[in-house]
Amino acid sequence: MARVVVDVMLKPEILDPQGRAVMGALGRLGLTGITSVRQGKRFEIEVEGELDEDISERLDELAGSLLSNPVIEDYEIYEELPEEPCDCDDCTPGPAGPVDVESPSAAGAEGERA
Numbered sequence: 372m373a374r375v376v377v378d379v380m381l382k383p384e385i386l387d388p389q390g391r392a393v394m395g396a397l398g399r400l401g402l403t404g405i406t407s408v409r410q411g412k413r414f415e416i417e418v419e420g421e422l423d424e425d426i427s428e429r430l431d432e433l434a435g436s437l438l439s440n441p442v443i444e445d446y447e448i449y450e451e452l453p454e455e456p457c458d459c460d461d462c463t464p465g466p467a468g469p470v471d472v473e474s475p476s477a478a479g480a481e482g483e484r485a
Contacts, residue, residue: 373418374451375430379439380411414438415451422450 381387389410397405414434418426430448439446 375416377414379446
């Protein structure tokens with residue numbers, strides 16, 4: 372089973388009133404040094420079996436038409452790898468890291484994941 376994540380964010384040129392409200396609240400709560408807050412959405416989609424080109428294309432269509440508004444939002448799609456066990460006594464296991472799903476929007480999106 373594969374887990375695909377779709378992150379949707381307002382385009383940089385679009386005003387973000389919710390992000391601005393959070394920004395104002397941070398100052399009132401005494402948290403300083405924050406220069407910007409942008410609000411977004413995250414969708415986690417579990418797919419039976421392995422991701423193939425057909426499923427990746429269909430997920431890209433879904434993200435571009437149902438999960439986001441292409442006029443005001445950008446989206447990024449990536450496969451979230453399963454957690455890797457850690458044999459270290461000093462840390463907690465975490466996700467192995469995202470892997471980009473080949474899609475036109477993921478390839479050209481700003482702030483791509485490394």
